[in-house]
Amino acid sequence: MAKLTKKQKEAHAKIDKNQAYSLKDASALVKEITSVNFDASIDIAVRLGVDPRKANQMVRGVVTLPHGTGKDVKVLALVTPDKEAEALEAGADYVGLDDYLQKIKDGWTDVDVIITMPSIMGKLGPLGRILGPRGLMPNPKTGTVTMDVAKAVKEVKAGKIDFKVDKTGIVHAGIGKASFDAEQIIDNAHEIVNTLIKLKPTTAKGTYIKSIYLSSTMSPGVNIDPKSV
Numbered sequence: 001m002a003k004l005t006k007k008q009k010e011a012h013a014k015i016d017k018n019q020a021y022s023l024k025d026a027s028a029l030v031k032e033i034t035s036v037n038f039d040a041s042i043d044i045a046v047r048l049g050v051d052p053r054k055a056n057q058m059v060r061g062v063v064t065l066p067h068g069t070g071k072d073v074k075v076l077a078l079v080t081p082d083k084e085a086e087a088l089e090a091g092a093d094y095v096g097l098d099d100y101l102q103k104i105k106d107g108w109t110d111v112d113v114i115i116t117m118p119s120i121m122g123k124l125g126p127l128g129r130i131l132g133p134r135g136l137m138p139n140p141k142t143g144t145v146t147m148d149v150a151k152a153v154k155e156v157k158a159g160k161i162d163f164k165v166d167k168t169g170i171v172h173a174g175i176g177k178a179s180f181d182a183e184q185i186i187d188n189a190h191e192i193v194n195t196l197i198k199l200k201p202t203t204a205k206g207t208y209i210k211s212i213y214l215s216s217t218m219s220p221g222v223n224i225d226p227k228s229v
Helices: 006-013 023-033 081-090 098-105 118-134 149-158 182-198
Strands: 041-048 060-064 075-078 094-096 113-116 160-164 170-177 209-216 222-224
Touching: 023 182, 023 209, 023 222, 041 182, 060 182, 075 081, 075 098, 075 149, 081 094, 081 149, 094 098, 098 118, 113 118, 113 149, 149 160, 160 170, 170 182, 182 209
Parallel strands: 075 094, 075 113
Antiparallel strands: 041 170, 041 209, 060 160, 209 222
16 A cells, blocks of 8 residues: 555544544535645545446436536537537537547547537447547437537536446546635535435435545545435
8 A cells, every 4th residue: 555645644634534524514624635736626426325237227417516617628519510600609619520530530539528419429439439438428318419519518618517327336526626615515516416316216225325425636535424415
């Protein structure tokens, strides 16, 4: 096991491993133990009582965080020429079609979200092996395949994120930055947890929200009492 730095030891010392903190206290504590010299990301990890191997217990969705993620999300809009102007006006960082399809084929994936139209999905199929593992393949369920490209771009830029339970039953999501105040972190955490509750599969039995942890870049996780969210 790697040795902890002095700052990491100090951060661990401030956390009571046997305590489940309220969301309010956890949000303040995460800000306090963040010691990196950049604006660290604030992440939430929610362990669900589901079996992701079963199709009827897969939890996936989208949520628009009230205060955004604090991250400058780079958006590529793969659209036909008649949609280029509205995509640019809505705030897309890159707009086009064939040129960008070729760039992706050549290995370029320097974007966070790709938004496209239904008629173009056929062209993206062959690029699935490049886009899929990076979580970049557009999907109608997350609103990234749509005719209303401008609306989709604006929502992503405003803080709309998509999430999916992983094979261990955990949903991970970035919900802000260390520069956010505690109330902004609380609001964003509430939004994603409440969205997860609404998406509870009818086949899931027992405790649904098993645990919630809040952390920042390179900080230890803070255990949150699910009842406080």
